[in-house]
Amino acid sequence: MTDLPPPSQALRRCIARLGLTETTAINWAVLEQALIHSSVSPIHNNEFLEFLGDSVLRLAAAEFLRERYPDATVGELSALRSHLVSDRTLTALADHLGLEPFLQIAPSAAGDLAARDSRLADVVEAILAALYLSRGNLSLVRPWLDPHLDRLAEQLRQDPARQNYKAALQELTQAHCKALPDYRTTEVNPVHGDARRFQAEVWFQERCWGKGQGRSIKLAQQQAAQVAYQAMQNAFNPDPGNDAKTP
Amino acid sequence: MTDLPPPSQALRRCIARLGLTETTAINWAVLEQALIHSSVSPIHNNEFLEFLGDSVLRLAAAEFLRERYPDATVGELSALRSHLVSDRTLTALADHLGLEPFLQIAPSAAGDLAARDSRLADVVEAILAALYLSRGNLSLVRPWLDPHLDRLAEQLRQDPARQNYKAALQELTQAHCKALPDYRTTEVNPVHGDARRFQAEVWFQERCWGKGQGRSIKLAQQQAAQVAYQAMQNAFNPDPGNDAKTP
Structure with missing residues (x-):
């Protein structure tokens, strides 16, 4: 992985915010693309990464939930996962991480506040895809994502209203x-x-x-x-x- | 992987039907579990594998579609994927492979013909999970699944009604x-x-x-x-x- 270009100055702050280190073997170009909204470029943006990241997240959440709650039924795991992969949860995670300032977005699109939550959820999914693509497996995704899933899943389990x-x-x-x-x-x-x-x-x-x-x-x-x-x-x-x- | 137990006699016929070989490093015990309906055992069955396999399939389909149709929009890929991962498509794949005789199921449950399509779709997802878990990545899944996805995606693209x-x-x-x-x-x-x-x-x-x-x-x-x-x-x-x- 040493032949990959180093992260840009702007990306370094985001990397620190994500809790990753610059010595981790990550494809920085793909991670940078995860932060580009479609309003900036119709081609070089995070749309495909978000599409891929959606299934990376579902897979990682399924693995995590089985390990964390080995006695739960598949129905219970499925209900928990549907909450964990929801836009509401992903937006909360993006806010928890403070990702919004790192999103490259055209001013006109940024003014659409009604779409804010959904585009922040998309950024989280795109970042997960970038971590997945850097290795071709979940070995970067799980260590980064698991503590967040653990916190969120416990909140859900302790909250009888399940956010609704x-x-x-x-x-x-x-x-x-x-x-x-x-x-x-x-x-x-x-x-x-x-x-x-x-x-x-x-x-x-x-x-x-x-x-x-x-x-x-x-x-x-x-x-x-x-x-x-x-x-x-x-x-x-x-x-x-x-x-x-x-x- | 040489310390894994060899496949049983019954499983060998299924392996051949799937187009896999016995020399492939697969966790045969997990593959066998993929063929066990919940009516046979409330614990040792394919329910969790189906749950995991659903996201394995979505991930593999996203990767495949991007490689196969590099000029398609994410919206087009998304529409194709939703057809490829549907129960209808998976049941057709199970029938194409002739998997039904290999499903271990209680006679009472087998008599529920209305649930047949759904349980065959579940078996395909569970098999994909078994292939994924054998390696911890898609290196067994993609070579097995891609030819099927290719055939099914081309059928969908050539069919203006998209099966509806x-x-x-x-x-x-x-x-x-x-x-x-x-x-x-x-x-x-x-x-x-x-x-x-x-x-x-x-x-x-x-x-x-x-x-x-x-x-x-x-x-x-x-x-x-x-x-x-x-x-x-x-x-x-x-x-x-x-x-x-x-x-």
Whole structure:
């Protein structure tokens, strides 16, 4: 691998951010291509890498989950994997790593805030493809990805709502009161892509249990549902310690 | 790999059917597990291999398609891949290879003919996982799989209906007459899983253009649509040679 060109100055900062080292045998040219949005070049961009990286991620996640949870059923592994490979999880990972400043993107495309989450998820998949292609196997991917998958999978397993608070809240209110919560959503700032464009409230039994904001109705309602879910769990189970003592 | 146990007598016939040789360094125990349906053992079966093999297949197909069609867009590759990894394609591959007699399955489960296609598709995915796990990369998968992908991808590219004749027929009638065909479907033999259970006819402009049969309404209609599609193409373009000469 010594005949590969060294990383550029710009790429070095990204490499450090990813937690990789410059002495690792990585095809730096491919890694650099993983950071190029299609608005910069119609040919030399990360589209194919994202396409390939999607399956690299699914394969690595399948291997990881089997090793990490050897007693789980395939159904459980499959449910966990579908969360781990979702755009939502990948965008959160890109934000966790602070990848956004390293994406080469045309200003016009960067202004499309509604597409931000999806293009950051694509960058993570493209980086995984670059790591895979550097070796032709998962020997670079797994050591880099596993700690992130471990953290994310544990969050999912400890979170009964599995990041879908609207569904979880619905289950909760139906189980306790056989009724559904009511969402009241308004557009407060009609700017496409604005993170505070929509505001949602969750009402149940004549009380507002949570409020949320988001660039879409769905995001605002999910945020409101998360607040309401936690508030309602506390209301239904005020002291779980006492429950444990009940015979 | 010489410390791995040799293949059993039963597995040898399957190996020959797959076009592999006994001198290839394959983990035969894992390949044998790929042929065990969950009805035979709740633990030692092919469920996890199928789960892993799904992503092995997607990865191998992405690599193959990029090499085979270097000028295609990622959108085109993505559309081709979604057909190649579909249950329909995998079942056809399992039938092409004659894998069904090698599946170890409980008689009660084997009687569920409606699930036949899906479990044969699962076997192909599980075999791909076994080949992948034997080496930890695609070096056994690609040489075995590529000729099949090549044949299947070429079939898809030469087939304008891309195996979905209902959609293709709808496009054809709308383009020529701005109207939709009518499907008349009846259950002729109410036996679950019977290949002639449903009969479908495609009617358009007071004429029946095609008939089909199948174990589901969908399959019967697809078969009828395929017949109708070919008949209608001939009717709309009776002699393509003449069209070519038109300036």
